[in-house]
Every structure is written in C-alpha cells, then in structure tokens.
Amino acid sequence: MYQLGITPDWFQEIDTLFEAISILVTFFIGLTAYKFYKLTTEEKYKWFSVSFLLISLSYFFKILTNFFVYNEEQVRHTLEGYTYVVNYVHEYYYLEIFGTLAFRFLMLVGLFGLYYIITKSQDKKSIPLVLFLLFFTTIFSNVQYFAFHLTAALLLGLIVWQYYELCRQQKKTFTFCNPIVAFSILFVSQIIFSLLFLTPKVYVIAEIVQLFGFLLLLYNYVRLVWK
C-alpha cells in the first residue's frame, strides 16, 4: 500500500492538527517577510517569504494526502482460515501519490531556499542542478521513503550550522529566542522520521518533536512581531 508513513489509528486526526499548526506558523512568517519585501523591495525578503510559503504549501498537500490515505477503503476477507486485509485502489490513488510527492518536493525546495538566503549565497548557476537533485530525491523517496527525511535533515542541519556560525560571530547565546534551537529540533524530528521502519510509534514521536520545533518558531515570530 502507498502511504505517507505508518500512522497509528488513534493518531490519524491528531497529526492533521499538528500539520495545520505547521501551516499557520510558516504562513505567518512567510507573510511577514513578504510585507517587508513590499516595504523595501529587497530580494532577500522576497525569497525568504517564498521559501516559508513553499513549506506552508507542502504541509497543505500533506493534510490533503492524509485525508485520502485515512479514508482508504479496507475490507477484511477470510479464506481457508486466514484473515487478510484488502486495500481497494480507488480513483483518489493517483492524487495520493501526487500529494505525497508535492509535499516532499515543496518541502525540500523551501528548505533549500532558506539555506540559500541564510548563507547569503550568490551562486545562481548551481540552483537548477540542486532543484534537479531535489526532484530526483523526491522521486526516489517513492521507493525508499527515508531518502526524503535524510535530505530534509541534511538541509536543516546546514541551516543550523549557518545559524551556529552567525551566533558565534555575533557572540549570541543559544536561548529559545534564537531560531537555531527551533531548527535543531526540526532537524532531530527528520532524523526520527527516517527511523520509521523500526516501529509506528516513531511516527508519533517525530510528529510531536516536529510540532515542538514549529511552536518554538512561532514563539520567535510572536516575540518579534507583536512586541
């Protein structure tokens, strides 16, 4: 069966709520960056905004796909004493695949965009190559799901590293007020996601850790914008 992950039944509605929170957090940050772009017309704000909005859109696709996967028809059959479960392939099957791939690709592109802006990179020639590799990784993750999570972890790790360098240069302390903590938690969540093959419980743990990372990002955002 094609699915996003091994989600325990009791967690199926809860994880959708978690993704909705992620959408809101990333959407608000993206919208604020866009407001600053309109004020200054500086490109960095535009691309920072686009990156966060892509991550927001990616979670929208994940919710959409969850909806189709969780409503998949399962019928139990008994034959010669053996019980087996049949998943009926319905007309939404291709939407599930499209939704999953869209979620993964948009998420990776969004994370790459953040990394590109934060490092203040000027190397525009390598962008098509990176986008192609991210697309290839997304397609490959259809076969080996952890390819997506490890690539997302790599990009988040690079973002954390860049924030660490910035903190070192500016002699800042690592408090909850710094996005390095939030991105580090998101990095850990992706590593946990990649261990899904161990037990379905891993999915629950990874989702909770990821939610915590997004809530910390929200805390950073609220401190900045509503003070």
Added chain:
Amino acid sequence: MNKRRSRLDIIADMLTSIQDKGGKIKPTHLMYKANLSHNLLQSYLEELIHKNMVKEMDINNYKYLIITDKGLELVQNLKKMKDFQDTFGI
C-alpha cells in the same frame, strides 16, 4: 570600516531622530543628528513630505519638521524589520 548606509537606513535614521526629539525637530538639528549633507537632507525631506511621513510647521517663527502618524508607523515597521532580519540572519 563602517558599512555605507542604504536609502532605507537614512530614512530610518531621519525619522528616528525626529521621534527621539519628541516628534519635532529643526532642519539643522536633523541634518547633524542624521549625519547628512544639506543637499541630501533636502532631497530626502522632499520625499518624506511628499509621502506624508513628515510635515513642515512654523512655530514661533522657526521652521520645524514634525513626524506624522504614518511616519511613526514606518519607524515601528522598520524596527520590526531590523529585529526580524537579525533574528533570522537574513
């Protein structure tokens, strides 16, 4: 060596200088406070007056520059933007 100020930095410095002086300032004081030449000050002031960020007013035969609500809002937004930029390292 200090980094060259952007157009937005100069506008922020001008508006903050007026705000720090209680919302009104004489043009000469603003020139020193915002560290601008006379020509540059005139050119930026024209823009700020045209955009209703600042207005000119005569008080006791002296010309004063007054920051408007729109100007105060811009100062607030620019401060938030600076904090946003510093926090997210962009």
